[in-house]
Amino acid sequence: MLKMSGIDVCRELRRTSNAGIVMVTARADETDKIIGLEVGADDYVTKPFSLRELHARVRSLIRRLEGRGEPQDKLLKRGDLTISESQMRVWKRGVEIALTPTEFRLLTALAARPGIVYSRLQLLQAAMEDDYLNDERTVDAHISKLRKKIEDDPSKPAFIQTVYGFGYRFGGGA
Template sequence: MDKKKILIIEDEEKIATMIQQYLLKEQFAVLIAADGVMGLKKARQEKPDLIILDLMLPGLSGLDVCREIRKESQVPIIMLTAKAEEIDKLLGLELGADDYITKPFSLAELAARIRAVLRRSGGQEQPKNTVQTRGDLTIDFSGLQVYKKGQPLNLTPTEFNLLSVLFRHPGRVYSRLQLLDAALGEAYQGYERSIDTHISNLRRKIEDDPANPRYILTVYGVGYKFGEG
């Protein structure tokens, strides 16, 4: 089996090397870029399976790099940030990052996050009927593709997985914690509010009017459900 290729975009050499050495032991192939411009170049040239992206980079910030990558690729992105403010984390998610982790962090936790993101981007759990349609939306579960009125939508792995969970059980109400567990895995418990940002991103992509959603409905005080359409 080919090793999954991880690109680390991090300007602090000590941190980048520490992550690289740990991931090499975990049987990943690892590349490093020390700034945003080089990181963007390597992302385009090397086509990594996942990117670890520092928020604070010289020249081109992590948010700018994330924005540029999302214009052309849905490669999974985990953002590293030394900032504890919720707004910084949520801004990264709004730009299409799949997850964030705050410095200082455990290397074991980072590896767990990487594996969780790669699992859901690989779509391991598939229903027997791999193509299902509800309203104007069609999901090809085996092909990891969502269509609206026959046109393909560009969803991140996290967005695809969240939509898949809700889509399979229309009308069923999921709490934020249940969505984290079902769609993202146990490593994400304690990050319930990040679900709201992913849901907001999803609505912008699948709803005709995100402010008055037809598909992903809010159940106030509880969580979310998929409408009958």
């Protein structure tokens, strides 16, 4: 390397990238290895080396890096709805629907377990602040607003269904 040492290249790469770095060098002194690893190399291979060993080390690094990536977004797909829990976003047929935080929490609580009936109190506990826990009918108002946003016909809901005398369940929007 003409203008920068391998240590400098590694240090510069690490400032701007989380990419895997395997240093391959003739410098086999313990101090050189320690410096290379300290400035950001993920592995340090000294010459002479076998290509099979280098290949195995690169594969090992790739396995480690795959586990280090961003957590996968958990998407709930229910009928025409797609719910991104990590982004707190909802789409119906690919069109984003703006929901309040309470509406979003109600929807995800219901959609997480389709068919399960939740009482108003259970939904209050899952979706709202403690201030509202004494007024279970608050859920009805939020469900009504949520239905207007996600249902094709809010008077005949396919997603959020009423279970008379108890609460609500997610029907799947069939």
